[in-house]
Amino acid sequence: MxxxxxxxxxxxxxxxxxxxxxxxxxxxxxxxxxxxxxxxxxxxxxxxxxxKEDLVLHRFADHEDESARVVAARPAGESPLDALHRHFLDGLDRRDPVTGLCDAPEVLAFMRLLYGTPALVARMYAYQGRSEAALADALGGGLPARLAAGQIVAVLRILALDNWRRIDAGESADAVRVGAARAADAAFAQLRTGLDAAARTDPDAATDG
Structure with missing residues (x-):
């Protein structure tokens, strides 16, 4: 109680x-x-x-260890990247604001407050740092796990920000959904194959349409 x-x-x-x-x-x-x-x-x-910034970013507190929880709870035989990829796509289907794919008026107002306030954007990086640390622990700890966690958290942030920017520009969540899923597929493929493969890929292929 x-x-x-x-x-x-x-x-x-x-x-x-x-x-x-x-x-x-x-x-x-x-x-x-x-x-x-x-x-x-x-x-x-x-x-x-x-x-003061925590008064706003409190809404992200429950998501700090979300990626770590997804990895820890994944089914036997599923890789951490596959589990996180699946979870992100599920979030798109649910229009989870954390994925950036939500056009509810109250969410749009909140996100405009967040991204329009430099102090809040700066404070959000501290939350993302804690997300990286939790995910690194879930991946086994050590430098390789920290490097992987940093890349994964960055990918999730960039995907969400790209979705949000399109919606803020006037597109509906439904209109963005297909491109958002395609971008997520490409991003997780890049995580699996590494930067060398990405350098040989058309940078516009994942976002066309």
């Missing part, structure tokens, strides 16, 4: 903050104003969210 209450408080404070940020802009809202809107003290807010 204590943990559930804590999670509800996290969500309530984050929701109050994001509503203010969307209305007035991230840089124009103070932490004190967020605390007042959430009906808590400023010191209490900082116990839940160490930095």
């Amino acid at each position: 204590r943990e559930r209450k804590k999670q509800l408080t996290y969500q309530a404070v984050s929701d109050a903050a994001i509503a203010l940020f969307l209305e007035r802009g991230f840089d124009k809202v103070s932490v004190a104003e967020v605390a007042a809107a959430a009906d808590i003290s400023k010191p209490t807010l900082f116990r839940y969210f160490p930095a």
Whole structure:
């Protein structure tokens, strides 16, 4: 019950903050104003969210170790890359905002806030660093696992950003879906075969259509 209450408080404070940020802009809202809107003290807010940026990026917290969990829970005989590839394609089908393929108005507003605020973009890299560390552990640890995790997390980020940019430019999620899946297939093929093979591939082939 204590943990559930804590999670509800996290969500309530984050929701109050994001509503203010969307209305007035991230840089124009103070932490004190967020605390007042959430009906808590400023010191209490900082116990839940160490930095102002975390009020927004809290929504990504559940995804920090997502890739690691996918690898750990994969069926016997399935490779880590195959499991992550399958999971990303499933996310496209579900229009999971983490894949960038979601055109729900509230998600579009949130993503515009995120990518339009340099402080939030910079803070997001810290979250991605923790994702890399968790995935590297799931892959067995050591330098080879860290190198692989860094490449995989970068691929997932770039795929999601490309999808988001197309949708932000006015395309629907349904219209982007086929190209997004094709790009994911090409990206994971590149991970499997390495950069030498990628250098011999037409760079526009994965995104045509």
